[in-house]
Amino acid sequence: MTIKMLCMGATALAMMGSAAMAASTSGTSALDDPAKMSPFFTDAGMKTMKSQKDFKTAWMAMKPDERTAMMKECADAAVKKAHAKFCAMAKKMGG
Structure with missing residues (x-):
């Protein structure tokens, strides 16, 4: 009975852990958030x-930590591919 409970517990832990990991890796990017x-x-x-001038105005209006977070997301290959134009322009802004 004890071994059965241990196996059930290990299985439940593995299922919860894999679901949590899947949610964290497949979650949407901040670059997919229309508000941002x-x-x-x-x-x-x-x-x-928008034009480079308007892009720069919007970029500089953001908090530095928000800009840093967006640049980190642009470093991810999948995100960078999906948002290539944005990431290229952000990099020009000094990111």
Whole structure:
């Protein structure tokens, strides 16, 4: 009975742990958040970026820790590929 309980406990722990890890790695990026990204785009669908001047204005209006967080996300290969134009422009801004 004790071994059965230990096995059940280990199985439950493994299932909860793998679900937590999956949620943390497949969670959405801050670069997918319309509220954070709308200042950088001209349209609601976030397809057309603003001019470099307007981008810089929006970039500098952000808190330094928010800019750092976005640059860290741009360092992720999958995120960088999905948001290539944004990441390239952010890098030009000194990120």
